[in-house]
Amino acid sequence: MWKSQTSLYYENAIKYYTEALELNPSNAIYYSNRSLAYLRTECYGYALADATKALEIDKNYIKGYYRRATSNMALGKFKAALKDYETVVRVRPNDKDATMKYQECSKIVKQKAFERAIASDETKKSVVDSLDIENMTIEDDYVGPKLEDGKVTLTFMKEMMDWFQDQKKLHRKCAYQILVQVKDVLSKLPSLVEITLKESEKITICGDTHGQYYDLLNIFKLNGLPSETNPYLFNGDFVDRGSFSLEVILTLFGFKLLFPDNFHLLRGNHETDNMNQMYGFEGEVKAKYTAQMFQLFSEVFQWLPLAQCINNKVLIMHGGLFSEDGVTLDDLRKIDRNRQPPDSGPMCDLLWSDPQPQNGRSISKRGVSCQFGPDVTERFLEQNKLDFIVRSHEVKAEGYEVTHSGKCITVFSAPNYCDQMGNKGAYIHLRGSDLKPEFHQFTAVPHPNVKPMAYANTLMQLGMM
Secondary structure: OOOOHHHHHHHHHHHHHHHHHHHOOOOHHHHHHHHHHHHHOOOHHHHHHHHHHHHHHOOOOHHHHHHHHHHHHHOOOHHHHHHHHHHHHHHOOOOHHHHHHHHHHHHHHHHHHHHHHHHOOOOOOOHHHHOOHHHOOOOOOOOOOOOEOOEOOHHHHHHHHHHHHOOOOOOHHHHHHHHHHHHHHHHOOOOEEEEOOOOOOEEEEEOEOOOOHHHHHHHHHHHOOOEOOEOEEEOOOOOOOOOOHHHHHHHHHHHHHHOOOOEEEOOOOOOOHHHHHHHOHHHHHHHHOOHHHHHHHHHHHOOOOOEEEEOOOEEEEOOOOOOOOOOOHHHHHOOOOOOOOOOOOHHHHHHHOEEOOOOOEEEOOOOOOEEEOHHHHHHHHHHHOOOEEEEOOOOOOOOEEEEHHHOEEEEEOOOOHHHOOOOOEEEEEEEOOOOOOEEEEEOOOOOOOOOOOOOOOHHHOOOOO
């Protein structure tokens, strides 16, 4: 089975520490070290559990507090992380790395408190209300693409993609025009979008793209530009990690405006404030534009639909199925999505859950939502008269994976994820005639020398104790 060298190293570490813990289950160091390996493989839920167990065994074990804080930061649980960083700094006041992380975490907690105070004011206005786009001046020395009479055209899209490919920045007026218009389009859509493919039609479903702009361009090169006769669905996680997230999202939003009925976008767990704060998108928008523009992106992301149903037979969502049985398509239609996702419930599950090979449900390796087995999938499909689900959310060696007896399909479209995983990317063709998935794989293409996570919060550059 394929593994990158990095992930193989840490998965072996997990295996050996697990074996060691079977022999010596009261060793705090083993739990703490396995926690680090889980952190490196992004199993933050498991990492949190191990760090907590280490501290139950030895409440004076400082590395345990450090690892638990790191796990909570990765999960966006900033107040819990701050408490543990405080403990580390109190015991080790001269530890520069711990002090830096404590200060950064404290800053985030204060910022979140301020944002909550503003949000509690019922008169809170949209960023759109404070923009005067009409009077934004496009300077004479700007020679890049511009909307035509305020409208996105195919010519504009081609020029913008070329402009981005050359690492040039779209004028802020044009970026704001796209954002304001796409917010209006998305806000009129239901939480569950339902479409019909005619017998002669096909749609292309893409998984996570994660700011890998040059790989997105390659998808369009291989599979054709979006059009009324070449529809696409991008299944969330457009941003974060990759350092060309702005270019990806503005391109996708542009095509949504150009072909609103033939170009579909669903929300992923990374189209959320906590993830954007940690994994790079907020930092990238602030570096290339302004904090105000990030706030507008946040507003727009909240209007992205959560799921899509094709021909009443195939359900597509970013994460997966639900923590409890009995959820119906009608329940999905009724979700009030214009918000940051809650910690539990159907909206959370649609963005966060993962399949597992064994029946039943188990605690999520991510620390959010759950893992669901083939029996859960079977019951959900039967109750809702569906054939199968398509989801994304997990890197796969071949770019896709078919599980649960063909009834749960994962597609992931960011090849060589984060420049280190070595995986292929894939997209799926579904035809109206038979709805049989047809998989197309592709490999990563070169990109400019800007590393992934270049704009990520310093707390995610894990200098582990």
